[in-house]
Amino acid sequence: MQQTFRDERVFDETVDLHFGRIGGDLLIGVVGAVFTAASEVCRTQYIEYWLDDAALQREAATTLRFLIGGEHPKPEPEVTPTVAELLMRQIVLRIMTSDSWVAQRRERLGPYADLIEARVRDLQERYESGPKVVISTISVLIESY
16 A cells, blocks of 8 residues: 555656646646546446447547647547447536536646636537437335335
């Protein structure tokens, strides 16, 4: 366990050295949100690991390139997104549009907070104009006799 904490600290320090404290916080926060979304999709879609699914890999990479670098994805004509891709988009947006996500980071990120908020709004507009997937949960009460 001590080695894990040391490795994590070295990773954080390396990211901070390369991208600066603010850039490092932003990078780790955005990557964390995208990876969390990918993991959640795996649980709901019975995918063993998100890196094993090519569509989820593409969606994660596209989302990261846009949120971090502002690179708009190239439209792919006649390609219908998979349910997993659509869920990933919804979950990333749910995580990043929650009041707490940017609010928790606003002071540390400074002007980058506004940049990320603008990119998330742009991402939301693009995803809302495209195909959607509806998530429904059915609860069944089990009574014991």
